[in-house]
Amino acid sequence: MRPTMLTLFLHPFSSYCQKVLIALYENATVFERRILGPDDPAAMDELRAMWPIGKFPLLVDGGDTVVEASIIIEHLGLRHPGPVALLPADPVAALKVRFWDRFFDNYVATPQQRIVLDALRTDGKRDPEGVRIARQALDAAYAYLDGRMADRDWVAGDSFSLADCAAAPQLFYADWTHPIAERFVHVRAYRNRLNARPSFARCIDEARPYRPLFPLGAPEQD
Template sequence: MTLQLFAHPFSSYCQKALIALYENDIAFEFRMLGPDAPDTFGELKAHWPIGKFPLLLDDGRPIVEASIIIEHLALHYPGPVRLIPDDPKAALQVRFWDRFFDNYIATPQQKFVIDALSPEGSRDPYGVERAGAMLDTAYAHLDRHMQGREWVAGETFSLADCAAAPQLFYADWTHPIGDRFPAVTAYRERLKARPSFARCIDEARPYRPLFPLGAPDRD
């Protein structure tokens, strides 16, 4: 079996899939996407016309969406780190928190980024304000939940933490968590220290100038 991951190291959703691959030391070929690799992006679109990434090719079969990629790896390439619990009730909690980070952290955070990339006359300050309010609400909910917890869904690192790591990493750059939500800040620090995500952070460092809001001099 040959695994190929079509991805970019600076993408939060690509990092989410990479964390799962690194956690269980799964061998794969990294297919770099970007302006210097138009043929690679064309190949991705041949498999997935929507053109979103990451995309995993498993022996030629395309698997799309980061969460589904991780589910696929758990089914077909299980390792010592069980990112999705066997117990259905515990797995449901993991999947809920996975959706929480994608929908209520990543989506409003991306509003800031998209607005910064938009032409001056097309910007949406009201939409950005609402996105900031959504992030504050999500931070507050997560802060209450993380009291006394190490990982977000159960006692072990899971799919939900794969989702949390890159989304909280970039969200704090965009709409700082700071001292307002200490449990979230502490959780973000634990995620940064996880070897699989620390590797993602280091691999993405050369691309920090791409961040349209300006990458902070930290992390």
């Protein structure tokens, strides 16, 4: 029996799409990509027909439509497992991985995106107080994470996991948006390790053509 062809609807510059791509690349999982943009104008209509919310990434696996990056990665582990297990079999260890996955999505990505979205507004509609609070939230997240990373390479255990798939793109863009201060030495070292991971380094390279889309400007160091 031939394996089911996977199709991923994505944009290469999206942090949540990169999160799923890391998981696919870690296990060399074969899939078709549908890049959402002007080169494939039908792709967004197809996505909305399957998922009226219109958010991406979206994975099509045979007759199943799977949304939300973390759920897609867990689905891949169950239906298309590879040599790299991104969620531990032990339920207690898996719970720790899920916590850190939520940490990066809720406490790094959310304030980071608030700052980016504010930059896209016209001058009269900007929210400087909201941006100040978001920057404060990012510093709190960096401080908490710095303590966590003082004695480890990967955030949730001894091996690369779903949590690190979440961390890589969120810390990548967060540092562009609200730079990780020098005092957070362990966070900065962790970000460097993530950037050097071949699966995420590939995502960084694939997203380079889209850097002019970033409203705060893309720094040269990455």
